[in-house]
Amino acid sequence: MSAFIAVTVLLSGPLSAAGPSEEGFVSLFDGESLAGWQGGVEHWAAEDGQLVYKALTQPKRSADLPALKLMSARQYSDFILRFEFKLQPGANNGMAIRAPLEGDPAFVGMEIQIIDTDGWPGKLKPFQVHGSIYGVVAAKTGYLKPAGQWNEQEILCNDRHVKVTLNGFVIVDANLQEAGPIDGQEHPGLRRTRGHIGFLGHTKSVAFQNIRIKELNTKMASEENGYFPPPDSEGGWRKLDKPDEIRRIGGMDPDKLSELKDWLMASDNRNFAAVVIRNGYIVLEVERGNSSKTDSRRVASVSKAICATVLAIASERSQRGLTPKRMSFDDPAFDFIPWAKPLSDPRKAKITVKQLLNHTSGLCPEATGARNDGTWQYILGHSGDEQTAKLAFDPGTACGYSTHALAHAALVCETVTGKPYDEFAVEALFKPVGCEHWWFQYYNGGQEIGRHASHGMGMPARDLARIAYCMLRNGKWKDKQVIPKWFVVQTAAPTHNVRTPEMRWKLNPRTFSHGWELPANLTSDNTEKRSGEGIPYDARHKPGSGGQLIAFVPSLDLVITRQTGSSGNWQFDEYLRRACAAVMEADR
Template identity: 20%
Template sequence: MFKIRLAFLLVIGVLIAGNASAQAWQEVDPTTLGWSADRLEAARRQSAALKPTAVMIVQDGRVIASWGDTSRKVNVASVRKSLLSALYGIAVAERRIDLSSSLADLGIDDNAPSLTATEKTATVRDLLMARSGVYHPAAHETGDIKRKRPKRGSHPPGSFWFYNNWDFNALGTIYRQQTGEDIFQSFEQRIAQPLAMDDFSTKDGRYAAEELSEHPAYPFKLSARDAARFGLLYLNGGRWGEKQIIPASWVRESTTPHSWAKRIRQGYGYMWWTLPPDTWGPDAFYASGYGGQVIAVIPSKRLVVVQTVDLKQNASGIRTSAFIDLLKGIASASP
């Protein structure tokens, strides 16, 4: 418990000293809020065996515990998709993007073999749900996605869910095309600055292009403490202090399961994963990236849990299932 407490105090000190204008994390002794010190320490030991870069546990905006280097920025892999989803919520509210627009409407195509007329009927909403039916090779794909990708033309747009990097990358192109804004500059100006993130800058994003597709991926680097602010924004329905950063209606819609990944009993919204309510209570969701990058939001406990993993230090990473087990241990320690 002493190690958890020490890590927590270091986080508070850095936040207050490093950014006096930020909404500093409030110092709390978790036991005064009804947390079990023994179970929290057991969760820390469980986490230590997994070798994350950092873990941060926040309840109602107060740091309950943290360990590792919460200021270290790492590539958060597919968490990038949930970050872009937030930007879409803002753009849709500002009427700069219409979810009913089709790929044909927007002039979206790809390298040969180019998209068919049927594939071009997929809408922006279909892409957000990973239901485009466009199974064109994509940049930044994992080997697992490449192996499991359905055949071109096997499913009409909107009819079938497949975790598809083509959809996610094309959404990046559509965002830049329709808003005239760079993704990373948008994130800094529209989200990072209002939330007073400590570490993020536009230099922490890059475009990853490959010859097989004209739509690049857009990897982000984030620190655990900045990721925790993003999770807290979603826990509070898109509101930060007195300002509504992301429409509350978008937060609800994007974290509602529109599809189900039956093998793992989880749902998929608009580039967010959702957790089964019988275990986690209503409306629990998380952003997930390869190697163990996670921002989990459990509204029933007013809880945000972040895990980051630097794959240069832990090449094997951490499986999502191992994080879910850790999350259960953390939740069991909470009141």
């Protein structure tokens, strides 16, 4: 079949000396971190402005390779991707394009070979040499620089057209409509029109730098990312009801959404309101007793993610000199809690703001059985109760889920901004994204401390979705950066180094970030049997007692929420898993 593949492989002269235009390109790698990337992050590192693969000695494609790939958080359709790379002798890597997160990108998406063709110890087939579309199109050889030298490469994907340019020479120019596999295997990924970009770790070290991309379908991307719903009093979220529109515009399977609705109704007997939003459209809205627009009863621990988000806004404003106090997440938290002085345990002085949010502070973990609510004297350790007076562990050495820690975070916000937590949250986050209904919890502290809002709050399902949608859009709402982008990026990974299980539910501690949690990191060896199976790596969520949830998945352009105002356990992760599974296969 290979002799009849309709592919043009051209040899052209080098690009002009002035170089191609960089207009419209944006960086995919900041040179300092793996922000914006997901997957096998432990096998990659940012070093001296380079993205470096830490090679396994003998990875096996079937067993090791899926865990080695580093995938973009976002998906891309039509684009020009440019980067520089340097190979060790005999190194082999690969570039995934239009690939889903699961499966081997060479088959379920496309893989552009990145390999030391001349230095490879074995004999390569034509479709395995550098620049080839693996298994599909063989690249022209002779233009790869020797190992140890930097190469420049450009990959263009425009509808069915894929072109690879190496060091100024076009080595692949293919029409996927006419091309077909030449390795004798199925390549369903050739039909994909959208997916992730990824670096596929194989053997030996490879370094990349100056990684940038220009999207060609800018109108589509602008329309997709440029929608922000008006407040519900002015019309609210756009909504799809017809199965054909749900499938065509929302990219969701109407039958699976119907099954999800049935599951929600049968999952418990609580009153609730739930919404599923894809591409900015409500594709599923289920109400039983609660209004998704107006019921603002408590959302339990969902409040923790919102408090952390509000505190990030406070920190960003403080760094710009817009607040009475300056604060970063690495600062000692009790520097901003004067009501706690003198400290009931001297170790509290070492707790950072970050540790209040990721449950590594040692402040009265729920595993102790202590009450979550009380007076401020009780919360701050001045009521005579040893459980709140003394830390359960040294800060940063263990993981203990702590409601008390987030109550402390609300006080930090008040000191930094000079405004009560509730007032600042409404001004800085709720109103800018169009929320219209909320409720706050308050603790009393008598004449000594006074009455202050804790982090606890309530909000309807539709308004919760606005906050998740703002996170989904990298913290932007219309033309305003409401939530700092750095915060959105940092929530995509654990924000601590603890490895021992969380104390109450024995959860994987790598689940916890800045208030938000990483459900894909859940392993089933916990007391709740919660699992991250089937949930994308880039998903963030925050469950709350009573079957309440806020979640967003950037790679699927998906937001889901559920509000009950109740308490008790529920299958939080199953809701998210089923919603993700309802996304049409072509959109994953």
